[in-house]
Amino acid sequence: MGLTLACATLALSACVPTSEVARLEARTEAVAPLAVYRPGDVNPLPPSRPNSEMVEDFLELGFAMESGRPIETFSRFEGPVTVVTGGAAPVTAIPDLDRLIARLRAEAGIDIDRAISAPEGANTITVQFLPRRQMQTVVPAAACFVVPNVGTWQDFVANRRSPSIDWTRVTQRRQAAVFIPDDTTPQEIRDCLHEEIGQALGPLNDLFRLSDSIFNDDNFQTTLTGFDMLLLRVWYAPELQSGMTRDEVAARLPTLFNRLNPVGRGRAGVVAGPTPREWQLAVEQALSSDGGLSQRREGAERALDMARAQGWTDSRLALSLMLGARLAPRDRGETALESLLSAAEIFRRLPGGEIHAAHIDMHLAVQALATGQTDIALELTREAMPFAQRTENAAFLASLGFIRSQAELQAGNLEAAERLRVDSMPAARYGFGSQSAAEARFEEIARIAGAAQRLAGL
Structure with missing residues (x-):
């Protein structure tokens, strides 16, 4: 794919789940009535594993x-x-x-x-x-x-x-x-x-x-x-x-x-086996917004070491790889990219894992945007969009729209870029909490795209 992780620290926030990205206080703003985010018809991914x-x-x-x-009785x-x-x-x-x-x-x-x-x-x-x-x-x-x-x-x-x-x-x-x-x-x-x-x-x-x-x-x-x-x-x-x-x-x-x-009916299921409490605690440490970067990175590394020691090949390994990539130091960009691609490959094989893979695609699209690879950014976001829509994840959907807007701007398609920015704002306000928070998210992505343009001498 030819991507690098040169902007890892800034861009990794693009694939953080909503609960980490969007903890911004909603506030009333004195503006004209704005378009409201509406998710459309309910269309969840169906259950697809063996009974x-x-x-x-x-x-x-x-x-x-x-x-x-333990819970002794059903309630x-x-x-x-x-x-x-x-x-x-x-x-x-x-x-x-x-x-x-x-x-x-x-x-x-x-x-x-x-x-x-x-x-x-x-x-x-x-x-x-x-x-x-x-x-x-x-x-x-x-x-x-x-x-x-x-x-x-x-x-x-x-x-x-x-x-x-x-x-x-x-x-x-x-x-x-x-x-x-x-x-x-x-x-x-x-x-x-x-x-x-x-x-x-x-x-x-x-x-x-x-x-x-x-x-x-x-x-x-x-x-x-x-x-x-x-x-x-x-x-x-x-x-x-x-x-x-x-x-x-x-x-x-x-x-x-x-x-x-x-x-x-009738299909053999996969026996996942027990999940050690120590691995869960390591993942929670890596996901925690309260811990510093070094503590989070330590949790991610421990989770990945345990996942590999257990011989897992399922979502637990994929999540461990993804967390390790998200928290990797800047000088490990190539290893982080390999981990992300491996995690995406695992997630795409798993029911429901398409959503996780779509988040990885968004992360990779940010990296493509940062290095001026406009066509790759557009393709990755196009593939991720249906999953953001089906899960009604407005913050995710808006971020994809903003990435696409900047990619179109890089390509010189000014009208398409502006239309994508405006169309993504209702979802961004819902996902990030206010017009100013939505604009801040757009500007974050625009800075990444702008850095690529400056490097290219545009």
């Missing part, structure tokens, strides 16, 4: 917490679920919530609706919006989270050391509260709605090895996927009920998956 493989995923997601603590809401909101909901939050609820009804078959207030005794999920600073005084590291058996922030604070909010002790769900910051970007709020309401209804674990699921802390899947909706449909199938043991649930799952996902 036997997804059975094991269901059990691992459903019977353990992220910390590794869910029995009967209709009512969603209510509290606090000052940002302007985009209610439409996004209603879109999510419609998907849960249509794709997962869950009897769920939104109401102004819940009837007495109803199964209830409360979505509470509050300032991030207020949240982080109690839970410093949380972007958003879900808690059982409370309905308000005050209830949670009063009971935060009580066993009543311990998910491992819940045998039937009746009430849960989702806490989301009201002063972050529209996209982060939407992403929190999907993951936390998904967990309020279903699995409480996250698995880095699931490239096709939002229940994965790598944050590449930003909305509930086809696999996630299938998992929730199975979760609420009549053959299951709250209080079942793992063995009782496991005995019913093959029949359930075969009934609800006939295309996955």
